[in-house]
Amino acid sequence: MNEELTLTILGGVDKDGVPEPVSSLDICKGEIIGIVGPTGSGKSTLIDDIEQLAQGDTPTGRSVLINGERPDAVIRVDPRKKLVAQLSQKMHFLADMTVRDFLQMHARSRGKGPELVDRVIELANTLTGEPISADNYLTVLSGGQSRSLMTADIAVISDSPVVLIDEIENAGIKKQEALQLLSGEGKIVVVVTHDPVLALMASRRIVIRNGGMVDIITTSTGEQDVCGRIAKVDNWLMSLRETIRKGEVVEELA
Numbered sequence: 212m213n214e215e216l217t218l219t220i221l222g223g224v225d226k227d228g229v230p231e232p233v234s235s236l237d238i239c240k241g242e243i244i245g246i247v248g249p250t251g252s253g254k255s256t257l258i259d260d261i262e263q264l265a266q267g268d269t270p271t272g273r274s275v276l277i278n279g280e281r282p283d284a285v286i287r288v289d290p291r292k293k294l295v296a297q298l299s300q301k302m303h304f305l306a307d308m309t310v311r312d313f314l315q316m317h318a319r320s321r322g323k324g325p326e327l328v329d330r331v332i333e334l335a336n337t338l339t340g341e342p343i344s345a346d347n348y349l350t351v352l353s354g355g356q357s358r359s360l361m362t363a364d365i366a367v368i369s370d371s372p373v374v375l376i377d378e379i380e381n382a383g384i385k386k387q388e389a390l391q392l393l394s395g396e397g398k399i400v401v402v403v404t405h406d407p408v409l410a411l412m413a414s415r416r417i418v419i420r421n422g423g424m425v426d427i428i429t430t431s432t433g434e435q436d437v438c439g440r441i442a443k444v445d446n447w448l449m450s451l452r453e454t455i456r457k458g459e460v461v462e463e464l465a
């Protein structure tokens with residue numbers, strides 16, 4: 212995946228049919244971009260527009276361009292050519308097969324070798340505190356394990372250069388690592404979140420109000436500093452959760 216990629220969102224209208232203040236936004240390869248706004252403001256709707264590569268044919272009237280051009284119809288409908296992968300809070304596997312069989316099948320369907328399977332599991336295990344083994348059945352994986360596996364699968368096997376993430380704050384996965392992994396693979400990562408660590412990890416965030424994109428905030432160096440500090444607290448909380456999950460005793464602070 213070395214080709215250049217720019218995703219352009221052309222603004223449409225807000226809930227009142229008024230043109231959105233942000234009329235055009237370019238997002239480049241490897242960028243993490245946040246979407247923030249009050250409940251019901253239209254964050255998921257923007258994610259859906261990107262997922263569908265809207266062409267003025269959704270309620271918002273937005274259009275999404277790939278490298279400055281309107282994507283052809285094949286890209287929009289052929290699952291093998293899909294540009295956009297989505298990772299959501301609610302995720303369950305329905306297939307009754309092992310992790311290894313599932314990943315091998317997915318790698319094969321993408322024309323990739325079975326050697327990637329071990330790499331996916333290894334990466335997934337860096338994102339979850341509960342180890343996943345190749346012989347686990349998908350149906351017994353916890354929510355956190357499932358999301359970790361999907362994140363690693365998207366990073367390694369899936370060719371989709373754009374990843375949409377809708378609220379993973381309580382997903383039981385190391386969310387910073389997950390975002391870094393995906394953007395490090397050169398993917399465009401679009402994340403709906405109010406989690407300060409995730410929102411400030413993004414280089415910019417789109418502010419949504421009343422269905423419209425009203426502002427783009429670039430993360431300042433001061434905000435990056437805050438992000439680093441809260442990330443440490445966040446990792447500490449995660450390790451405390453692990454200690455408690457394992458039935459161990461929490462050490463007192465020195």
Ligand SMILES: Nc1ncnc2c1ncn2[C@@H]1O[C@H](COP(=O)(O)OP(=O)(O)OP(=O)(O)O)[C@@H](O)[C@H]1O
Nearest residue numbers: 224225226249250251252253254255256270271422
């Ligand atoms: N530009 C728009 N034009 C018309 N309707 C819109 C627009 N944007 C959002 N809506 C509608 O507003 C409602 C709420 O939007 P949405 O679910 O995207 O909000 P949200 O910010 O994701 O909410 P939550 O934080 O609760 O998940 C939906 O019914 C959606 O169809």
